[in-house]
Amino acid sequence: MIKGDEVMKLNQDLVRELLLIVEEEKAISEPLTSFNFKEHEIFTRYTLEEVVYTFQKLKEANYIDFKASYGDGIIMFYQIGNLTWEGHKFLDTIRDDKVWREAKEETSKLKSVPINIISSVAAKLVESQLGL
Template identity: 30%
Template sequence: MKLDYDLIREILLITEEYSDGKHHILDAFYQKRITPVPSNAAMRTNVEYLRMARYVQCKLTSAKVYRIIDLTPKGREYLDSIRDEKVWQKVKEKIRENAGTISMDIVKNLAVKIAEGFIFHS
């Protein structure tokens, strides 16, 4: 399954807003706040990637499923680069024009350049 950058962004935004840094957040909690509702497989794939990339802190449940507890500093930095909706829409436009799948580091760098353009060329 491919990464879903919109879903990743939503997961990070929701985690930032609702995390207490101690308790894990259930997939169903995210799914109630994301439209369209992601499948369980999409949630697992993208959460697992965020965990492996060290964007989120997770807890492994007894059901062998990772649940997010909080963002890591790396996750917060990535989120800050893509937080602004105008920047995010431009990033997605560039991704569609030039690639299909692209690394999150490139997404972040692209978002920073786009944001700099908005700030310094406005």
């Protein structure tokens, strides 16, 4: 349960992983919900709160459509919609495992790096691999 005083940090690996999952598993005409997504293997590595928090941040970044309902401080229901245009653009930049690892390596010298900077670094890595 996410409590008002609980601190949540954005996990950049989870951001990438969730975008890949939504792209792979979500049908255009049917949302992923707390009913048909709750058994996903992602929950063996992350808590429901971490996953829902990350989905909320992905919505704020305009990468996905997402809704959640709460009752008594507990997540009652959530619905994951489609990736947005921005979500597809971002995912295409960080999709490749090698590019993702190299971008994170390059930015690991700093204590904190915004996700858009990691995306920019990844885009430059893709461009260099393409000889641009």
